Amino acid sequence: MSTHRLLPIDPQTGRVRDLRTPTAHIGAFGPLGTVRSAAHGKPGPLIEEIAASGLRGRGGGWFPTARKMEAVVASAADRRTRSPGSRPVVIANAMEGEPASGKDAVLLAHVPHLILDGIQAAAATVGATDAYLAVHRGTPSVKMLEHAIGERRSDAVRVELITPPARYVASEESALAHWAGDGVATPVFGDRPFERGMNGRPTLVQNAETLAHLGLIARHGGAWFAEVGDPEAPGTTLVSVGGRVRQPGVIEVPTGTPVADLLARCGDTDGPVEGFLTGGYGGAWVTSEALSSAAWAPAQVRDAGGVIGAGILWALDAQVCPLHEIARVAAYMAGESAGQCGPCRFGLPSLADDLEDLAGGACTSDDLARIGERLSLVVNRGGCKHPDGTARFVSTGLAVFEAEVSEHLRGGCTATRPGHTLPLPKARKTPVKRAGKDFK
Amino acid sequence: MSTHDQRTLHLDPTLCDAHGFCAELLPELIHLDEWGYPIFTAGGLATDIPHGLTSEAKRAVTACPVGALRLTKHA
Ligand SMILES: Cc1cc2nc3c(=O)[nH]c(=O)nc-3n(C[C@H](O)[C@H](O)[C@H](O)COP(=O)(O)O)c2cc1C
Ligand code: SF4
Ligand code: SF4
Numbered sequence: 001m002s003t004h005r006l007l008p009i010d011p012q013t014g015r016v017r018d019l020r021t022p023t024a025h026i027g028a029f030g031p032l033g034t035v036r037s038a039a040h041g042k043p044g045p046l047i048e049e050i051a052a053s054g055l056r057g058r059g060g061g062w063f064p065t066a067r068k069m070e071a072v073v074a075s076a077a078d079r080r081t082r083s084p085g086s087r088p089v090v091i092a093n094a095m096e097g098e099p100a101s102g103k104d105a106v107l108l109a110h111v112p113h114l115i116l117d118g119i120q121a122a123a124a125t126v127g128a129t130d131a132y133l134a135v136h137r138g139t140p141s142v143k144m145l146e147h148a149i150g151e152r153r154s155d156a157v158r159v160e161l162i163t164p165p166a167r168y169v170a171s172e173e174s175a176l177a178h179w180a181g182d183g184v185a186t187p188v189f190g191d192r193p194f195e196r197g198m199n200g201r202p203t204l205v206q207n208a209e210t211l212a213h214l215g216l217i218a219r220h221g222g223a224w225f226a227e228v229g230d231p232e233a234p235g236t237t238l239v240s241v242g243g244r245v246r247q248p249g250v251i252e253v254p255t256g257t258p259v260a261d262l263l264a265r266c267g268d269t270d271g272p273v274e275g276f277l278t279g280g281y282g283g284a285w286v287t288s289e290a291l292s293s294a295a296w297a298p299a300q301v302r303d304a305g306g307v308i309g310a311g312i313l314w315a316l317d318a319q320v321c322p323l324h325e326i327a328r329v330a331a332y333m334a335g336e337s338a339g340q341c342g343p344c345r346f347g348l349p350s351l352a353d354d355l356e357d358l359a360g361g362a363c364t365s366d367d368l369a370r371i372g373e374r375l376s377l378v379v380n381r382g383g384c385k386h387p388d389g390t391a392r393f394v395s396t397g398l399a400v401f402e403a404e405v406s407e408h409l410r411g412g413c414t415a416t417r418p419g420h421t422l423p424l425p426k427a428r429k430t431p432v433k434r435a436g437k438d439f440k
Numbered sequence: 441m442s443t444h445d446q447r448t449l450h451l452d453p454t455l456c457d458a459h460g461f462c463a464e465l466l467p468e469l470i471h472l473d474e475w476g477y478p479i480f481t482a483g484g485l486a487t488d489i490p491h492g493l494t495s496e497a498k499r500a501v502t503a504c505p506v507g508a509l510r511l512t513k514h515a
Contacts, residue, residue: 189454341453342477350474377473380484383454 003228005236006212007110007252016110020144022151025113032117035218037156038088038127041077043069046125052222054234055214058103059093059207060282060309062233062298065214068204071194072126075202089201090123090131090157091180091193094208095164095171097136098280099332099423100312103238104208106250108141111212112148116159118211121218123157126204131159132180136166165439166425168281168336172384173197173205175338185439186338189383207310209238230256230297237308239296241266243315243421244273256297262313272318275400277422279309281329282389284396305396314422321415322401323408325422326394327355332424333390338439344387347378351394361411368409371398445513447489449497451478455508462509465500466493 007016008028019025036044051066072088079086092115096104107115115133123131133149135142142163149159162180164170170185177197179185190196197203206214213235217225226234237255239262242248246267253262263269276291278284278301286306294304301308316322334348354371357363375395378387398405407414449469458476469487470478480487489497489511501509 187454189452342456342458342475343453343473346475346477347473377479381453381477381479383452 003236003254004252005216006107006114006209006238007250016106018109019111019113020109020148022113025111029114029117029216030219032120032215032218035121035124037124038073041073043073044125044127046121046218049217049222050125050214053213053217053225054222054231055210055217055225056233056298057207058209058213058237058311059205060279062308065206065210068194068206069122069126072202072204075195076127085199085201087201088126088128089180089198089203090119090126090128091173091176091198091203091205092119092131092133092208092211093171093173093176093205095134095136095166095176096208096310097166097168097171098282098310098312099425100240100242100277100280100314101310102240102242103250103311105139105141106238107208107212108135108139108145112141112145113152114212114215115208116148116152116155117215117218118206118213119159120155120157121214122204122206122211126202128157128204131157132162133159134162134164134171134176134180136170137163138166139163167338167439168333169338169384169386170439172386173203174384176205177203183440186340187384187386189340209311228254230254230295230300233298237296237311239311239313241313241315242423243277244270244317245315246270253296256295256300259291259294259296259313262296263315269315273315274318275316275322275397276306277314277316277393278306278312280312281333281393282385283307283309283312284392285400286396287400307392317417317421319415319417320419320421321359321413322397322404323355323359323413324415325420326397326401327352327359328420328424329422330355330390330394333386333393337386338384341382341387343378343381344383347374348387348390350374351378351390355394358405358408361408361413363409365409368405445515447494447497448486448512448514449480449489449500450486450510450512451480452508452510453477453485455506456504457506457508459505461503461505462500465496465503468493470500 010017038044055065056062094104164179164185172187174188177193181198193203229235284306290304331352334352337344339345375391463470
């Protein structure tokens with residue numbers, strides 16, 4: 001049972017194979033075959049296999065893919081009219097907004113046709129007549145992807161490449177649907193995209209990796225997919241492993257792989273590590289101790305206090321100051337607010353300021369209490385989950401690095417290595433006040 | 441008072457501009473955060489309206505200058 005499903009390895013070089021051409025793609029995976037379409041208000045027959053596979057979305061939420069597809073089809077069937085305005089549409093989310101994630105870029109670069117196969121399979125199954133592949137503006141693979149799409153003449157559904165701005169919240173699903181319809185990449189509050197998304201149409205947004213798995217399920221079936229992995233969330237999954245490990249990078253493992261094995265695949269940690277970031281900047285910090293005995297499956301990582309999210313595992317070098325890292329990321333996340341909701345627009349920058357003071361040793365225990373209050377003020381009050389994810393990142397970080405927090409309250413800092421390790425995109429010149437041209 | 445359907449007040453946080461009228465009209469259910477944005481005492485972005493406060497809730501909906509509040513009825 002090979003676990004290199006999405007990313008076949010070249011036995012000669014030990015590296016991921018480059019399957020960008022249709023010939024190489026079909027040579028490695030075989031042809032997709034015909035996927036029968038939705039009809040009479042029912043999803044196409046592939047839905048049975050998708051349900052049997054137990055496939056869950058790899059974009060962060062791990063929501064069952066078959067259920068989302070059924071919801072899209074049901075929402076289209078509910079419409080009284082059969083106008084084009086009620087037809088489902090598919091958006092492939094290859095935006096990869098998490099700065100510490102690399103998996104979707106690896107898929108785009110090596111197996112773009114597997115994602116495109118998944119788009120075709122998804123579109124047929126939900127009865128979509130058009131589809132979009134969203135990569136963030138400035139992605140190096142744009143030309144190659146346009147070429148790859150152009151080479152697929154026998155596709156039933158036309159796919160258009162779209163390039164929303166590279167903003168963290170632009171890849172939230174309602175923001176993507178907003179962009180595809182109106183050219184504004186801000187999240188939309190209210191109806192979920194599967195009900196009313198792009199131009200009010202039922203919109204299926206799936207992560208690029210989810211669709212790549214779907215491309216394989218369409219070939220081999222649901223039972224094959226579920227042969228490996230954790231029974232609750234089967235299959236293989238991509239993990240972006242970074243930080244203080246000897247060989248950082250993207251690896252493919254069956255879900256449920258012990259975290260210790262996963263780290264061993266990356267050459268193990270390279271120096272002292274006290275805490276790991278799981279799931280990215282909208283994710284959660286976990287102590288090395290809690291994580292080391294866990295398995296990489298949604299429920300197990302959750303029990304350890306973390307979150308798989310989009311499959312990010314970052315080993316923080318114990319020699320750098322975790323509070324500086326948390327403050328930097330919090331400032332970045334504050335700057336990424338779409339500026340629509342008060343608690344996000346004002347709450348996140350206030351928190352970021354507090355955290356900068358904490359990192360700099362200018363924080364009293366009263367200030368720390370205020371951080372706690374503000375953390376609770378931004379949760380469950382935004383139009384999207386951006387503030388909630390940021391709050392989780394911060395609150396788990398303060399808990400995991402509690403000893404360092406106490407040290408800072410006393411004016412000290414135990415860091416022995418200056419500098420920063422968590423990756424951030426280049427700083428934006430002007431902070432966004434209101435959703436404006438930055439999101440167009 | 442006759443039996444009424446349960447009403448729920450919903451806030452669209454992307455529209456709310458911190459005018460604060462809602463908290464003035466419904467202090468039992470809404471207070472403002474340090475930036476002037478409404479917090480439902482019960483948490484979240486929707487709150488059930490006790491029968492005695494239905495007319496205040498209706499007034500809050502009309503008083504909100506940006507249409508950020510909405511009342512729904514359910515059995
Ligand atoms: C602030 C924010 C940013 C997000 N960014 C991404 C992203 O870059 N890529 C992604 O696939 N999903 C992202 N998501 C999740 C999407 O909203 C959506 O759930 C996902 O694309 C659905 O695909 P899946 O079911 O295949 O996981 C983000 C969510 C939030 C709240
Ligand atoms: S919570 Fe923040 S990012 Fe999300 S819609 Fe509101 S302002 Fe935009
Ligand atoms: S009245 Fe409207 S705009 Fe003012 S705080 Fe309440 S909901 Fe927001």
